[in-house]
Amino acid sequence: MTTATDVPELDLSAPDLRERAEQLLRELAGPEARLREDQWTAIEALVVRRRRALVVQRTGWGKSAVYFIAAKLLRRAGRGPTVIVSPLLALMRNQVTAAQRAGVTAATINSGNVTEWDDIHAKVASGEVDVLLVSPERLNNPDFRDQVLPRLAADAGLVVIDEAHCVSDWGHDFRPDYRRIRTLIADLGSEVPVLATTATANDRVVTDVATQIGTDTLVLRGTLDRESLHLSVVRFDDPIERTAWLSDRLRDLPGSGIIYTLTVAAAHDLADVLTTHGHTVAAYTGQTDPAERETLEGALLGNEVKALIATSALGMGFDKPDLGFVVHVGAPSSPISYYQQVGRAGRGTARAEVVLLPGPEDKRIWSYFASVAFPREHVVRSVLDALEQDRALSTVALEPLVELNRSRLEMVLKVLDVDGAVRRVRGGWLNTGEPWEYDTERYERLAEAREVEQQAMIDYQSLSGCRMNFLRRQLDDPGLPAGELNTPGCGRCDNCTGAHPDTTVAAESVAATRARLDRPGLNLAPRKQWPTGLAKLGIPLSGKITGGAETGRVLGRLTDLGWGQRLRALLDAPDDPIPDTVFDACVAVLREWDWTQRPSSVLAFASPRYPVLTATLAARLAEVGRLDDLGTLYPRPDHPPVSAANSAHRVAGLFDSWEVPDLTHISGPILLVDTVTDTGWTMTVAAHALRASGADAVLPFALATPT
Known part of the structure; x- marks a missing residue:
């Protein structure tokens, strides 16, 4: 060269x-x-x-x-x-x-x-x-x-x-x-x-x-029209039918392509189902190892796979001119980001298929991502207050001093750094001492803009006019006459041609897909290390976790293609006794649990939102499994609820927060039951307390985890 x-x-x-x-x-x-x-x-x-x-x-x-x-x-x-x-x-x-x-x-x-x-x-x-x-x-x-x-x-x-x-x-x-x-x-x-x-x-x-x-x-x-793209929307209320339909149609899509999902869990679930149905696919997410990502990109470029099942981690700039299709299982929250992703297809081909398969869970996922946006002013100021001007603090050292988890803390530090309020140096971060104002107006404007974009994406799904023109208008395409709603359509999308995809799905495909996705049970990996900096919060825990929880199990994720919708419906409903179908699935999970020693007793968390659901689950498990029912693990009356997202603050809030009974007379592992487990710290700290009170071992079990 x-x-x-x-x-x-x-x-x-x-x-x-x-x-x-x-x-x-x-x-x-x-x-x-x-x-x-x-x-x-x-x-x-x-x-x-x-x-x-x-x-x-x-x-x-x-x-x-x-x-x-x-x-x-x-x-x-x-x-x-x-x-x-x-x-x-x-x-x-x-x-x-x-x-x-x-x-x-x-x-x-x-x-x-x-x-x-x-x-x-x-x-x-x-x-x-x-x-x-x-x-x-x-x-x-x-x-x-x-x-x-x-x-x-x-x-x-x-x-x-x-x-x-x-x-x-x-x-x-x-x-x-x-x-x-x-x-x-x-x-x-x-x-x-x-x-x-x-x-x-x-x-x-x-x-x-x-x-x-x-x-x-x-x-x-220039204009944003893409003459090779043929846009369509296919709607299913049942994610099982949606997945079966995609599996049946995947071989008919031209060449190789990308199937986008909104979450990592959905990418892996979908890749598993499609592989089981004989398709050559692989999952590609932000959690995929960089070396494996490169291998997967090469496989797609070389047409060695029919599709990569990807999150937005495979997006901007990926260049495969002959990419034959882009499918979205779940709608992105903005027409702009949707257009950016579908733009991967048809760069060097005369025709590429672009299919949107929205789902009823999309709004919930959008809301979740919106909830982890830039924090409120008092939280950001707590970061500035915790930093010093003459001694650098690493992100790890700073984390226990503020109520933010690691990813959100890093985002806040980056914004404050760009704004000149903090500076990154060797060893961590310094407070510059420069005045800083929280731009409330800007964050409110951005939140409003995101709501408008989400509504536009919903409008796109039910659109009766040209889909390409709709996307071009969302991007203020200069190639479209301003204000003229009767602009000729693209002549290629499902609405322009009247050629809407057939939504019939073979019953055997639905049954096979349901059987695969309905398999209940996921491992719940135990926390192995206490958060750093707990001593600063007065908590006598540090280093490797000993005397904690064993590997647990959870019925399913709220984002699962199979169990997700049923678990979301269960948790959105009034607090009632555990339904038979859900309980039977829980029994199946316990039956297949590869534990070292079978539990001898069951203990339920006191759930402020789902007291009946949790208590009846634990009681029925005790009955069918012939386990001793230890009742409910209640919080101390004088202990405030724990809301901190940051690991160190969450552990500090949970430490010594329950009325733990004397368990020295209990022989064998305890099955610890909850409805939803998120960060894993509640199970971890509770298990540590139960072990300290005499439990031989603690086996966590929950109905659901968010992701």
Whole structure:
């Protein structure tokens, strides 16, 4: 591969510059490729006029060609490397491969190649790298920010912000780390051009991003219509029938594709069912190991699988031009994010199928994700109050001091860091002492915008008009005449053609799917380590958990494709005795439990929401299993309810909170019964207390877990 030192320096004012750019495009995309006019306009603005530009074009239009060609031309002219801020590992891998085709020496710094970071830093310093791809999270790593980033800002030939809608508060995939890009851009010299690219930005996002990257930003925006996409919606109230229908139709879908789910649990459940029915599929989620993700991406690219069953972890930038279909089992909460995901399909094919299979559980899942958004002001201020200005605290050390779990605490710290209230340093975080205001108005506006987007997604499902035009209007597509509701439809979607998918499902398929999904029972892994920092809260627990719970069991997840809907209905209903069908399933779970020793007694948690349900479950288990019924484990009357999400605070609230009976006379394990278990800490702390009171062992059992 060539670098800037291998060829004579290029004159960027040369009259044949466009032809040189065309030649690079042919190396990148094939001998028949030609630059679009807007591609050349963007390249010329960046390379010749050092402009700042925002390119908003549909997936497959060729945005990456713009920055790779600009990067190569600038390197041939003796300029520094191009820095591309890119959000996903899958996207980075595709970009590095594409760069190599154009003779561009590219390297990436991300969580999947930690062992290579030092070598890559050295290559950047010595000028061996044409393009450096970095994750937004990397921009605030202390070593990278303080040692590598200043050199890049001073010497960069071009800075690219890929998937730039993430910069905007209004973007469907906003990330706090992306806001650091504002600082990076502010530190650039006026001669360093900046390019922002995205396929999914409405008018509000376009204005926001353009303003952030420069006062005189060139905006190049095209139509979002995708002539290869054939959109349809298929509605089932029963998730079992929905899954059976998909299994029956999957072989008829063209080529290979992606099936999106809203949760990790649903991805694994669906992959299991489809595999059982003879389909070659695999689950791909944010919890999938990075090395396995790369293997799965390769399998999809090579058509070795019919589909990857994926969460949004497989989204932006994944490039398979011949991807034949995208199916959503469960609707995303926004038409914008939906369009972004379906844009993976049909980039290099004449036809691709796009099917939405919404479910009654979608709104509940949207509400859950909304509930873990940015916390209220008093919680955020507790983080600032816990930090000092002269001594860094790590996230682990900070966690027990605030009522936030790890992921939400990290999000808050990132936002506060971007706002200048805290600073990340080696060893953790410092309070800068700078004044900080909680932007209540902004968070309320964002919440309102999310509600509007959710309603739009519901409207899309029951739409009678053109589905593609609906999505284009949601993104303020300039190719649609403003205000004209009678614009001709796409002529391809189910509503335009009248060709709605047949929703009949073979009875045997439904039965087989139900049998697979109705298998009750999941393992409930015990907590093995106490949260750090409990001593600061006056709790005498630390290190490895000894004398705790054994591996437990749970009937099902609330997000399960099989048991999920029934468990949600049960928990939404008035508090009544345990239904026979649910109880029978619980007995089946206990019957198949591979315990070391059978329980000899049963004890129920006192449930404030489901006292009858929990008590009758425990009593009937005692009767059918011939177990001693130890009654109910009640909280101490003077002990307040525990609501903390943070692990350390939750354990502190639960410690010594029950009226634990003397159990020295009880021989054999105790079956500890609850309705819902979430973090696992209630079971863990209760089991620790029961063991301390004489129990031989504790076997946790619950009806449901959220995910």
